[in-house]
Amino acid sequence: MKMLFVRFAFRNIFRQKRRSILTGLTIAVGFFLLSLSIGVSEGSYSEVIDIFTKSHTGHIQIHHSDYLDKPNLYKTIDEVDIPELSFMTSWTPRVYSSALAFGNNKTLGTQVLGIDLDREFKTTTLAAKLSEGTFSEEGAVITASLARTMKVAVGDDIVLISQGADGSIANDIFPISGIVKDEEGMMLCYLSIATAQEFLSLGSRVHEIAIMTDSYHHAEEYATAIRESIGDATLDIQPWQVVEKSFYDAMLMDIKGMWVSLSIIMLIVALGILNSVLMDILERTREYGVLKALGTSPAFIFKLIITEMFLLTTISVIIGAIPAFIANWFLAEYGIALSEPIEFGGVMFSTYRSAVSFTVFAVPAALTMATSLIVSIFPAIGILRKPAVEAMRHV
Amino acid sequence: MKFVKALIFSMCVFGTAYGADIDNIVERIDTLFRSDYSEATVSMMITTPHWKRTLEMDVWSRGMDDTFITITSPKKDRGITTLRKGNEMWNYFPKIDKVIKVPPSMMMGSWMGSDFTNDDLVRESSLLDDYDASFVEDAALADSLIMISLVPREGTVSLWGEIRLLVRREDSMPLEQVYYDEHGAKIRVLTLSDIKELGGKRIPTVLTMISLIKDNNTTVIRYHDATFGEKVPDDTFTLRNLRKKQ
Numbered sequence: 001m002k003m004l005f006v007r008f009a010f011r012n013i014f015r016q017k018r019r020s021i022l023t024g025l026t027i028a029v030g031f032f033l034l035s036l037s038i039g040v041s042e043g044s045y046s047e048v049i050d051i052f053t054k055s056h057t058g059h060i061q062i063h064h065s066d067y068l069d070k071p072n073l074y075k076t077i078d079e080v081d082i083p084e085l086s087f088m089t090s091w092t093p094r095v096y097s098s099a100l101a102f103g104n105n106k107t108l109g110t111q112v113l114g115i116d117l118d119r120e121f122k123t124t125t126l127a128a129k130l131s132e133g134t135f136s137e138e139g140a141v142i143t144a145s146l147a148r149t150m151k152v153a154v155g156d157d158i159v160l161i162s163q164g165a166d167g168s169i170a171n172d173i174f175p176i177s178g179i180v181k182d183e184e185g186m187m188l189c190y191l192s193i194a195t196a197q198e199f200l201s202l203g204s205r206v207h208e209i210a211i212m213t214d215s216y217h218h219a220e221e222y223a224t225a226i227r228e229s230i231g232d233a234t235l236d237i238q239p240w241q242v243v244e245k246s247f248y249d250a251m252l253m254d255i256k257g258m259w260v261s262l263s264i265i266m267l268i269v270a271l272g273i274l275n276s277v278l279m280d281i282l283e284r285t286r287e288y289g290v291l292k293a294l295g296t297s298p299a300f301i302f303k304l305i306i307t308e309m310f311l312l313t314t315i316s317v318i319i320g321a322i323p324a325f326i327a328n329w330f331l332a333e334y335g336i337a338l339s340e341p342i343e344f345g346g347v348m349f350s351t352y353r354s355a356v357s358f359t360v361f362a363v364p365a366a367l368t369m370a371t372s373l374i375v376s377i378f379p380a381i382g383i384l385r386k387p388a389v390e391a392m393r394h395v
Numbered sequence: 396m397k398f399v400k401a402l403i404f405s406m407c408v409f410g411t412a413y414g415a416d417i418d419n420i421v422e423r424i425d426t427l428f429r430s431d432y433s434e435a436t437v438s439m440m441i442t443t444p445h446w447k448r449t450l451e452m453d454v455w456s457r458g459m460d461d462t463f464i465t466i467t468s469p470k471k472d473r474g475i476t477t478l479r480k481g482n483e484m485w486n487y488f489p490k491i492d493k494v495i496k497v498p499p500s501m502m503m504g505s506w507m508g509s510d511f512t513n514d515d516l517v518r519e520s521s522l523l524d525d526y527d528a529s530f531v532e533d534a535a536l537a538d539s540l541i542m543i544s545l546v547p548r549e550g551t552v553s554l555w556g557e558i559r560l561l562v563r564r565e566d567s568m569p570l571e572q573v574y575y576d577e578h579g580a581k582i583r584v585l586t587l588s589d590i591k592e593l594g595g596k597r598i599p600t601v602l603t604m605i606s607l608i609k610d611n612n613t614t615v616i617r618y619h620d621a622t623f624g625e626k627v628p629d630d631t632f633t634l635r636n637l638r639k640k641q
């Protein structure tokens with residue numbers, strides 16, 4: 001007796017199969033659409049973060065305590081034992097300085113980057129950006145923008161003048177051994193770390209250590225783990241969210257924008273569900289009138305309507321989840337190639353990818369459930385208020 | 396009335412004598428390390444919180460305007476030369492074989508990372524030409540010392556709002572120069588010490604510059620050897636020599 005309304009609800013669902021299927025289909029399709037759009041936006045962001053962190057930043061970086069706020073030649077990491085933690089996949093040291101570059105009678109301000117060739121290639125995608133020539137221990141590799149502006153090519157010389165860490169004027173001439181692709185306007189000059197350290201009189205000191213881990217999602221916890229493992233308060237160990245704060249903030253802003261457009265999709269889905277649910281209940285006004293006339297308590301009828309909608313929505317969500325999972329998985333695995341690559345935060349990304357995660361299913365499920373329950377409450381109350389006689393006359 | 400006239404007259408005379416006196420002292424300081432020609436071997440020790448290094452160099456000068464400096468040590472910087480001719484200045488870097496002109500805007504910039512500006516190093520500024528000098532009365536000052544205040548003349552481009560010189564009365568030997576900015580804040584202090592006979596001239600052979608704004612960065616210039624008045628070939632002060640000199 002207690003669960004009578006549940007049995008009633010089940011019976012109601014299966015009594016009018018066509019009606020239930022139509023309502024259920026609206027809900028399932030709504031769920032599918034929501035899940036897919038959330039999946040694609042999540043997937044695209046993780047694609048951007050992935051490309052971005054692999055491009056240069058890495059997942060975690062180590063600096064001298066206030067290097068990030070005010071970079072300075074003297075704020076170096078003198079000696080540090082990088083621990084071997086299970087989640088770390090690779091790390092690479094770097095040296096930075098700004099310098100005046102001469103070449104072919106042109107003078108330009110550039111940033112000099114000293115990199116450990118082997119480690120850098122294992123950590124980032126720098127090697128893949130090489131468009132001409134090679135990286136070498138003695139030569140300089142410059143960005144295409146710099147090469148274009150200075151009108152120099154592989155084989156020419158580049159003269160760098162900067163400030164040495166011992167107070168001397170760092171000045172030297174380097175053969176250009178390669179050119180890397182870059183975003184428009186990035187004036188970078190890569191040297192091998194040993195060459196850069198000698199050029200800047202830095203000895204074995206470095207400015208930055210970039211660490212790659214098995215997942216950027218856990219960068220914050222990993223950074224904490226590394227911090228504890230090294231235990232040196234003079235070092236600043238931060239995840240990419242802190243290191244690339246402007247990129248991260250821009251992304252958070254963008255995600256906010258994404259939720260605005262997602263909420264429009266949600267609204268459309270909710271309206272669809274509202275329509276079907278409303279029809280489903282109003283169609284049976286007469287039937288509820290009869291139940292009422294027979295002495296069924298209004299509370300029972302109310303519970304009946306809500307339970308029926310709840311069951312129908314649950315079944316529809318489960319049904320909708322199957323194609324949603326397949327579609328998201330497929331897009332996560334293979335993606336859709338974009339005809340025009342889109343740039344975000346200096347990263348070009350060329351495939352739309354989806355993601356399979358808890359959010360991708362939980363958010364649409366909660367949303368469709370809430371919508372269908374909320375929209376069924378009002379017609380249910382409406383029926384209860386209607387006198388039985390009037391309800392029975394309803395066609 | 397006569398008395399007043401006499402007083403004014405005597406003041407004028409006294410004033411002129413006083414004025415000539417101060418000009419003499421300033422001019423003496425201006426030419427202290429110079430002559431028609433001079434040649435000197437100098438070391439420069441620079442100490443900052445981040446690094447410390449010593450440069451050895453040879454310096455030639457002609458009159459008040461032309462200077463030629465070549466660094467002889469350390470090895471890394473050997474052959475870097477600086478030429479100043481009149482109002483222009485160039486640095487030459489042998490490693491990259493480049494002559495770089497120091498723009499006028501950089502004349503007050505640091506020379507080779509020291510606390511001396513490009514201008515200090517090559518000319519020690521013409522205090523007489525560019526500044527108005529006056530005596531400073533200071534009761535606390537010992538009788539054997541004179542304090543002179545130098546304020547840039549109108550039209551003089553200077554980093555300093557005022558320079559105060561502490562001079563020994565008996566031989567007009569400068570002992571200290573304090574540099575103030577235009578707001579009257581002390582920026583740096585130059586102490587001149589170890590007065591010795593060098594190349595036929597009595598000069599302070601150790602110049603210690605302490606920057607009060609840059610974490611007490613210190614630069615000590617030490618004169619090891621000097622000759623004054625011996626002619627230096629005129630082609631020393633040429634751009635060609637800048638490249639040639641090793």
